[in-house]
Amino acid sequence: xxxxxxxxxxxxxxxxxxxxxxxxxxxxxxxxxxxxxxxxxxxxxxxxxxxxxxxxxxxxxxxxxxxxxxxxxxxxxxxxxxxxxxxxxxxxxxxxxxxxxxxxxxxxxxxxxxxxxxxxxxxxxxxxxxxxxxxxxxxxxxxxxxxxxxxxxxxxxxxxxxxxxxxxxxxxxxxxxxxxxxxxxxxxxxxxxxxxxxxxxxxxxxxxxxxxxxxxxxxxxxxxxxxxxxxxxxxxxxxxxxxxxxxxxxxxxxxxxxxxxxxxxxxxxxxxxxxxxxxxxxxxxxxxxxxxxxxxxxxxxxxxxxxxxxxxxxxxxxxxxxxxxxxxxxxxxxxxxxxxxxxxxxxxxxxxxxxxxxxxxxxxxxxxxxxxxxxxxxxxxxxxxxxxxxxxxxxxxxxxxxxxxxxxxxxxxxxxxxxxxxxxxxxxxxxxxxxxxxxxxxxxxxxxxxxxxxxxxxxxxxxxxxxxxxxxxxxxxxxxxxxxxxxxxxxxxxxxxxxxxxxxxxxxxxxxxxxxxxxxxxxxxxxxxxxxxxxxxxxxxxxxxxxxxxxxxxxxxxxxxxxxxxxxxxxxxxxxxxxxxxxxxxxxxxxxxxxxxxxxxxxxxxxxxxxxxxxxxxxxxxxxxxxxxxxxxxxxxxxxxxxxxxxxxxxxxxxxxxxxxxxxxxxxxxxxxxxxxxxxxxxxxxxxxxxxxxxxxxxxxxxxxxxxxxxxxxxxxxxxxxxxxxxxx
Amino acid sequence: xxxxxxxxxxxxxxxxxxxxxxxxxxxxxxxxxxxxxxxxxxxxxxxxxxxxxxxxxxxxxxxxxxxxxxxxxxxxxxxxxxxxxxxxxxxxxxxxxxxxxxxxxxxxxxxxxxxxxxxxxxxxxxxxxxxxxxxxxxxxxxxxxxxxxxxxxxxxxxxx
Numbered sequence: 017x018x019x020x021x022x023x024x025x026x027x028x029x030x031x032x033x034x035x036x037x038x039x040x041x042x043x044x045x046x047x048x049x050x051x052x053x054x055x056x057x058x059x060x061x062x063x064x065x066x067x068x069x070x071x072x073x074x075x076x077x078x079x080x081x082x083x084x085x086x087x088x089x090x091x092x093x094x095x096x097x098x099x100x101x102x103x104x105x106x107x108x109x110x111x112x113x114x115x116x117x118x119x120x121x122x123x124x125x126x127x128x129x130x131x132x133x134x135x136x137x138x139x140x141x142x143x144x145x146x147x148x149x150x151x152x153x154x155x156x157x158x159x160x161x162x163x164x165x166x167x168x169x170x171x172x173x174x175x176x177x178x179x180x181x182x183x184x185x186x187x188x189x190x191x192x193x194x195x196x197x198x199x200x201x202x203x204x205x206x207x208x209x210x211x212x213x214x215x216x217x218x219x220x221x222x223x224x225x226x227x228x229x230x231x232x233x234x235x236x237x238x239x240x241x242x243x244x245x246x247x248x249x250x251x252x253x254x255x256x257x258x259x260x261x262x263x264x265x266x267x268x269x270x271x272x273x274x275x276x277x278x279x280x281x282x283x284x285x286x287x288x289x290x291x292x293x294x295x296x297x298x299x300x301x302x303x304x305x306x307x308x309x310x311x312x313x314x315x316x317x318x319x320x321x322x323x324x325x326x327x328x329x330x331x332x333x334x335x336x337x338x339x340x341x342x343x344x345x346x347x348x349x350x351x352x353x354x355x356x357x358x359x360x361x362x363x364x365x366x367x368x369x370x371x372x373x374x375x376x377x378x379x380x381x382x383x384x385x386x387x388x389x390x391x392x393x394x395x396x397x398x399x400x401x402x403x404x405x406x407x408x409x410x411x412x413x414x415x416x417x418x419x420x421x422x423x424x425x426x427x428x429x430x431x432x433x434x435x436x437x438x439x440x441x442x443x444x445x446x447x448x449x450x451x452x453x454x455x456x457x458x459x460x461x462x463x464x465x466x467x468x469x470x471x472x473x474x475x476x477x478x479x480x481x482x483x484x485x486x487x488x489x490x491x492x493x494x495x496x497x498x499x500x501x502x503x504x505x506x507x508x509x510x511x512x513x514x515x516x517x518x519x520x521x522x523x524x525x526x527x528x529x530x531x532x533x534x535x536x537x538x539x540x541x542x543x544x545x546x547x548x549x550x551x552x553x554x555x556x557x558x559x560x561x562x563x564x565x566x567x568x569x570x571x572x573x574x575x576x577x578x579x580x581x582x583x584x585x586x587x588x589x590x591x592x593x594x595x596x597x598x599x600x601x602x603x604x605x606x607x608x609x610x611x612x613x614x615x616x617x618x619x620x621x622x623x624x625x626x627x628x629x630x631x632x633x634x635x636x637x638x639x640x641x642x643x644x645x646x647x648x649x650x651x652x653x654x655x656x657x658x659x660x661x662x663x664x665x666x667x668x669x670x671x672x673x674x675x676x677x678x679x680x681x682x683x684x685x686x687x688x689x690x691x692x693x694x695x696x697x698x699x700x701x702x703x704x705x706x707x708x709x710x711x712x713x714x715x716x717x718x719x720x721x722x723x724x725x726x727x728x729x730x731x732x733x734x735x736x737x738x739x740x741x742x743x744x745x
Numbered sequence: 746x747x748x749x750x751x752x753x754x755x756x757x758x759x760x761x762x763x764x765x766x767x768x769x770x771x772x773x774x775x776x777x778x779x780x781x782x783x784x785x786x787x788x789x790x791x792x793x794x795x796x797x798x799x800x801x802x803x804x805x806x807x808x809x810x811x812x813x814x815x816x817x818x819x820x821x822x823x824x825x826x827x828x829x830x831x832x833x834x835x836x837x838x839x840x841x842x843x844x845x846x847x848x849x850x851x852x853x854x855x856x857x858x859x860x861x862x863x864x865x866x867x868x869x870x871x872x873x874x875x876x877x878x879x880x881x882x883x884x885x886x887x888x889x890x891x892x893x894x895x896x897x898x899x900x901x902x903x904x905x
Contacts, residue, residue, distance in 0.1 A: 078844070209840075211841065215835075372792065373782070690887065
């Protein structure tokens with residue numbers, strides 16, 4: 017790696033696809049005058065008292081970056097992880113996308129792995145250089161550990177702090193080498209959540225816990241139907257509630273938003289729903305004031321929407337409306353030649369994120385400046401949107417990114433921050449916008465429903481000769497094509513899709529879009545295996561081992577085949593690993609399913625159906641996530657993902673009637689509770705590949721694995737979630 | 746507004762709030778102890794669990810006027826140094842993910858261990874099923890409760 021000394025250095029991040037990391041060097045006078053602090057880049061400062069402070073650029077929402085990223089950095093730097101301070105960074109435009117950007121897509125560890133190590137290694141080499149010069153030692157004799165540089169032959173040691181003043185004047189090394197995996201001290205070892213002490217003593221501050229002088233509170237009554245408008249309102253009684261200080265009307269608006277990922281040229285619309293904000297001296301007073309509002313609503317274009325709208329739209333759709341996303345061979349012709357047709361229709365519903373910490377943002381607007389405090393997954397978007405809506409310069413908006421009580425994709429939508437900023441602008445005072453649980457459930461950006469029709473033709477040898485997938489959804493991210501590793505070996509394959517417009521907001525949910533696709537495909541392939549009278553595991557493995565079918569004239573054919581082959585290999589690895597660990601050969605009532613979201617993940621569920629009631633006894637999980645940074649973290653994320661997916665399986669459906677979301681709180685939108693959790697056994701495929709994500713890949717395989725197990729146990733084929741009692745009788 | 750006297754973590758506070766205000770908001774916004782969380786407002790998730798005279802209650806649904814003469818303990822008052830056996834067990838088992846529900850989980854667990862020195866898995870599940878964790882830390886919570894029970898027993902502690 018070549019690092020040049022200039023005002024800043026640029027590192028190429030392999031994982032980020034050639035994105036650049038800019039890091040300020042101590043070249044400017046302000047840094048040099050603070051002689052006791054060594055700040056070689058924006059990620060770390062080392063004080064002469066040996067305090068090492070690491071700047072955490074990603075947001076924490078339970079996925080464990082506050083432990084994982086410091087582990088990587090401390091390991092490469094040679095710092096004492098447990099003595100290192102971790103400072104949560106505000107949104108900072110100086111950080112390149114790979115290092116801060118969106119916290120989502122299970123990408124944090126994957127994208128920051130190399131930039132963190134490169135920055136840490138550069139810092140380490142500058143410290144070692146100072147020690148080497150003082151000791152007249154050779155580089156090979158020195159190493160860094162526990163925030164010290166150590167001279168191996170003599171045992172001499174110098175703390176980072178004692179070297180920091182001189183290190184600040186060191187030239188930036190042109191080339192640094194990274195540690196060999198054998199030398200890792202923390203990476204690969206189970207490290208407990210570094211935040212736990214703060215959490216268990218109630219001293220860990222989420223966005224909702226922020227308080228600032230003069231803070232007021234607001235609760236907003238929003239349009240009960242998406243895109244509804246206020247006809248008229250009366251706030252007389254609301255204003256009489258003790259503690260209520262102001263009422264602010266929020267004008268509904270639909271705004272276009274960049275998806276925000278470099279290289280992905282996608283804009284989509286999102287809505288700030290129309291509403292009335294009650295501002296008060298306490299949350300309780302704001303809530304009481306809100307109850308006293310009288311609003312007459314024009315329900316607008318979604319006034320009669322029902323959650324079954326998708327079925328009606330599908331019935332009215334013409335074949336020509338289906339957009340062909342992927343096609344090879346001649347599917348239509350091949351179907352006419354097939355001996356046997358297998359077909360299935362699968363459904364996933366609207367589902368809510370239901371994060372534990374109700375959405376909130378504190379905003380303080382004063383003139384043309386705005387300060388935000390929020391548990392956002394995407395600080396840049398919050399700053400950009402608030403700047404744009406308030407028509408103030410983007411550099412005048414700051415965003416303090418706080419830990420969130422869950423995110424799952426909901427906390428990258430900026431609606432609640434824009435609301436807070438609008439209210440604060442109107443009253444020119446700091447205000448905390450707190451959503452109620454009912455707001456959180458009813459005004460979610462829901463997991464969109466999707467109906468898929470899979471159809472294959474088998475020849476007389478039970479080989480798949482044609483496969484067609486038609487997907488009907490209402491998601492605002494157009495997606496190319498579902499991941500289908502089985503189709504690599506199918507000569508005639510076609511994937512088509514229509515995205516209808518949705519009567520409620522939709523957005524990425526834990527695993528973004530993968531859950532819907534894997535759900536349908538993994539049930540379907542199970543059905544095909546049974547139709548072919550084959551073992552579902554062996555049938556999958558056989559399909560994944562046949563020659564890859566790719567037209568001879570496509571560009572980069574060899575490279576593409578190589579990529580597909582690597583993908584199939586990992587798919588097979590996790591399938592075999594989960595099967596072996598679950599006792600696939602010897603046990604009954606098992607169902608298997610595999611998915612890919614960053615990492616490949618396979619699950620085997622073991623079920624029992626007693627008097628028409630489903631009992632999930634055990635879920636065995638295998639994951640291929642490359643180098644494991646923190647095995648404890650992998651385990652907790654996968655346990656969590658299974659439990660998240662179980663909630664969807666049992667209770668996930670959101671109902672819409674007359675445009676209104678019917679569920680409102682945990683009594684009618686149930687969460688999974690402790691007594692409903694099965695045994696979960698986690699297995700990691702050993703690998704030296706660069707690390708991949710683990711927060712989301714555990715979600716998609718769960719539901720199809722359970723449904724396939726139900727078939728194995730009872731012969732009942734379920735093709736939708738949630739599973740209801742009547743589905744089992 | 747009426748002036749009410751409440752005792753939180755052995756400290757007396759005089760607060761000027763509407764007596765119908767749920768204890769949760771008084772603890773969080775008036776007194777400024779933010780370890781107790783708002784989750785649902787209807788006693789369904791347990792994030793707001795505190796102890797009133799030693800018993801676990803959902804502070805989001807309890808009017809402050811009803812606890813005037815009672816002793817309220819929040820997560821901040823559970824121990825002086827964060828070394829209550831349940832807190833230690835939570836650290837040891839690395840329970841939290843996002844951490845938002847954990848104050849409530851811990852307050853429920855402490856109350857359980859007061860009643861049952863050595864709770865079975867089903868007793869744990871029954872006592873803890875009022876507390877929702879969206880991250881899905883339940884298996885670790887169960888292990889931590891078992892560890893805490895052991896810690897209390899080994900050190901011959903009276904359940905604090």
